[in-house]
Amino acid sequence: MPSAQLVQQYASSTEPESWQRSLQQAIRDPIELWQALDLPFTLLPAAKQAAKQFPIVVPRALLTRMRKGDVDDPILRQVLPLAAELETSSSYFSDPVGDLAAQVAPGLLHKYHGRALLVTTGACGVHCRYCFRREFPYVDAKLGRHQRQAALDYLQQDTSITEVLLSGGDPLSLTDGKLAEWFEQLNAIEHVQRIRLHTRQPIVLPNRVTPELLQLLVDSRASVVIVVHVNHANELDRTTEAALQKLRPACKALLNQSVLLAGVNDRSQTLRQLSEALFAADVLPYYLHQLDKVQGAAHFAVDDDVALQIMAELRADLPGYLVPKLVQEQAGEPAKTPLL
Ligand SMILES: *Cc1c(COP(=O)(O)O)cnc(C)c1O
Ligand code: SF4
Numbered sequence: 001m002p003s004a005q006l007v008q009q010y011a012s013s014t015e016p017e018s019w020q021r022s023l024q025q026a027i028r029d030p031i032e033l034w035q036a037l038d039l040p041f042t043l044l045p046a047a048k049q050a051a052k053q054f055p056i057v058v059p060r061a062l063l064t065r066m067r068k069g070d071v072d073d074p075i076l077r078q079v080l081p082l083a084a085e086l087e088t089s090s091s092y093f094s095d096p097v098g099d100l101a102a103q104v105a106p107g108l109l110h111k112y113h114g115r116a117l118l119v120t121t122g123a124c125g126v127h128c129r130y131c132f133r134r135e136f137p138y139v140d141a142k143l144g145r146h147q148r149q150a151a152l153d154y155l156q157q158d159t160s161i162t163e164v165l166l167s168g169g170d171p172l173s174l175t176d177g178k179l180a181e182w183f184e185q186l187n188a189i190e191h192v193q194r195i196r197l198h199t200r201q202p203i204v205l206p207n208r209v210t211p212e213l214l215q216l217l218v219d220s221r222a223s224v225v226i227v228v229h230v231n232h233a234n235e236l237d238r239t240t241e242a243a244l245q246k247l248r249p250a251c252k253a254l255l256n257q258s259v260l261l262a263g264v265n266d267r268s269q270t271l272r273q274l275s276e277a278l279f280a281a282d283v284l285p286y287y288l289h290q291l292d293k294v295q296g297a298a299h300f301a302v303d304d305d306v307a308l309q310i311m312a313e314l315r316a317d318l319p320g321y322l323v324p325k326l327v328q329e330q331a332g333e334p335a336k337t338p339l340l
Pocket of ligand 2: 124125126127128130131132133168169170200229
């Protein structure tokens with residue numbers, strides 16, 4: 001099986017790849033972000049404070065898609081630490097979607113029938129301020145060899161699980177060698193028919209789409225589904241589009257999920273442009289998530305009434321296949337809850 005060769009090949013390679021260098025070079029210091037984008041220094045002290053709770057990570061490839069000096073830029077907004085994050089709100093929680101209760105083995109969440117989600121890594125190529133896992137105890141979920149085996153044993157013995165989601169963090173922050181190991185082990189479990197990757201890496205680090213990655217996907221016995229994460233059409237530039245167009249033939253379906261975010265994409269016109277830009281890049285919209293109520297993200301919330309109005313406008317403006325499903329994740333429910 002070619003993926004076994006890949007495991008070997010990468011185990012012996014020590015050179016960091018270009019995407020790994022891009023990841024290392026991401027901006028992690030608020031001052032640097034402020035300087036690079038000419039942001040007002042009055043906002044810096046609170047940003048530093050907020051970044052202590054959830055560090056900033058902004059890849060340089062994203063900077064080029066932002067407008068300088070504009071704190072309302074829709075991409076910047078997603079990664080910009082603000083004073084509002086420091087406010088605690090009684091209806092916001094550290095684990096809003098019940099991930100800890102759904103953990104059936106270390107790093108393995110089994111919430112829904114037929115599908116299980118593996119937290120393969122805590123690392124991401126970008127830190128989105130609204131991330132629902134910003135408070136998830138990744139360090140505890142980090143998989144050593146024993147824990148990984150416990151997760152695989154669980155998947156092996158539960159034959160109702162036909163789809164495994166690789167998530168995180170971002171599973172594409174793993175090296176191709178590490179990913180190849182996961183693919184090899186999951187492909188060895190007969191009842192696993194689909195492997196789904198939830199990743200933002202092709203958007204924020206387009207050079208992550210390496211020929212080796214594409215080969216790994218093509219060689220998978222189980223069908224591969226990729227769900228990327230784009231919230232605004234400005235995130236799709238020529239390089240990103242090229243990365244997505246390379247991914248498309250290497251998987252069975254290439255979908256997008258977005259989060260409905262105040263100040264980023266809470267207008268139907270913005271979402272219409274997003275769906276059209278995604279389609280041009282060979283991606284179909286899947287979910288539009290109502291924000292998970294994680295502590296520190298309340299300033300991104302959009303009221304359900306407003307969300308439903310936006311959806312009605314979208315349905316009127318777009319072909320049905322370009323309209324994402326508006327959903328909310330509720331702890332303890334058997335599926336994501338549609339908002340109609
Ligand atoms: C969202 C999610 C899934 C996938 O749900 P779909 O509706 O199939 O996209 C699976 N497991 C967990 C834990 C999830 O949070
Ligand atoms: S890429 Fe996804 S998991 Fe990573 S910080 Fe953003 S929302 Fe969270």
